Amino acid sequence: MEKIFFRTESLYDVATHYCPGCGHGIAHRLVAEVVDELGIREKAIGIAPVGCAVVAYDYWNFDCSEAAHGRALAVATAIKRIHPQNIVFTYQGDGDLAAIGTNETIHAANRGENLTVVFINNAVYGMTGGQMAPTTLLGQKTATSIEGRQKEKHGYPIKISEMLALLPGVIYVERVSLQSPQEVLKAKRAIKQAFENQINNLGFSLVEVLSPCPTYWGQSPKEALDWIRDVMQKEFPLGRIK
């Protein structure tokens, strides 16, 4: 019998710690598949964030570092400048990239660092117990917006991708979703594009991945996927932004 599905070399054969229905596991696998398909496993250097994906290096089979909360793009900037031949990427949540790390994010993008960013937007702080994130939707209930996010009190969900697309140093921004198998395939294509851009020395690429957090959305895994489609994708429209 012909074997048509292989274990991805860049992903260890271990169980992840993520909750049932979480998007992080899928996103990890997409990154790993892309790294393998591009043949860059031995050149890859990943930066894990502080957030639910803090131990991503327990799952990825290539060189990795972790960064303090929000600082991944400062760390990545230096690693890439020291080893321009390596392929360096950060993997960051919305709290990490769009709250505490906004400064590092904007400036690495504005310098046009030749880096790839996989930005997991689950509209909540997962690791610390489901508090409001800068990306939390209006009306969305979290541990720190008990009545639902209100624009008067909390401001609006931040659209980091659209903001970054304004910067000349940024060459590619796309928003994708893990909402259905078709969307997952599109997400993989975008992540691959973002890595190819780096291989071709084009500059700063970011893929924003709308990702379910059933645990802190208080939903079943299936409901969470529907919520991405029916609610989240309306606030954060999919597609290529730049």
Added chain:
Amino acid sequence: MEKKKILISGNEAIAEGAIQAGCTFYAGYPITPQNELIAYMAKHMPEKGVFIQAESEPAAINMVYGAAAAGARSMTSSSSPGISLMQEGISYIAGSQLPAVIVNIMRGGPGLGNIAPAQSDYFQATRGGGHGDYHLIILAPGSVQEAYDLTQTSFDLADKYRVPVMILGDGILGQMMEPVQLSTKKIKANTFKGWALTGCKGRKPNIVKSFFLREGALEEFNLGLQKNYEIIRKKEERYEGLFLSDAKVILVAYGTMARIAKSVISQLRSIGEKVGLIRPISLWPFPQEPFNLKNKKIKYLVVEMSYGQMLEDVKLAVGGRQRIEFLGRSGGGVPSQEEIINKIKKIL
């Protein structure tokens, strides 16, 4: 090769010393009184080296973290408020066992304080400064030449022990100009670091991290750090001692303050007063050996540009055997020769 002598400032000497030591990565953010350092690095970083003016001190120190993780000899510099902002990154560098050099050219605080020289970051430097059980090796040069030499030592110590090393100076040292004998030491370019992130070709993946989730794992790791610190304590004490054999009063001062103390000593010795000096060069580990004096009648006078921070280390080192007096000013005030002499006269 003939040894060259040049006239430069302390800030520039540190920068030149770093380049001579093979520093190929510098990231920093401007702050007075260390701006000549960042400018010098921008101008003189070798072609293959990387200079980045970061967007903030947290970014700068985390860039240093990244470059160190990638195996480069990396450095940043700042002054007091900037160093406060870097503490997060410094703790992560210590926790990830990365070598790096951090320069603090101190100014007056707390808060925005002023831009006058001070020594009031001693506690922050020697007690860790950031969160967690860690130390930096702290070296305090007393001249521009020493600033140059100790910067080279810093990189070697950082690599040897895989710890961050801080050069602690103040605005006077940073800005004063003195002739410096350049070294002809050959740098061991790109010393191989098996743990560094270079891509996993032909080996298992390397991970640089400071996160230990499994029960007991962090305690185990921290005990390892402590063992390393114990070795450093034993091997890396540095100090200068002057006239200790017959001294009745021993001044204890470091950095710029020690230069003033030296002038006091030559003045008093010329009229036959028996005064000596202990100048700690490593502030962590704090030198214990020179304080092992048996004569109960010796008195110490600790002089600082702060309100008694090093004083605590002197007390620990002396262990109650002799009397300790203190003279300190801060916030831009520098104890003068006169003030010190008056104080000594009272003690004698």
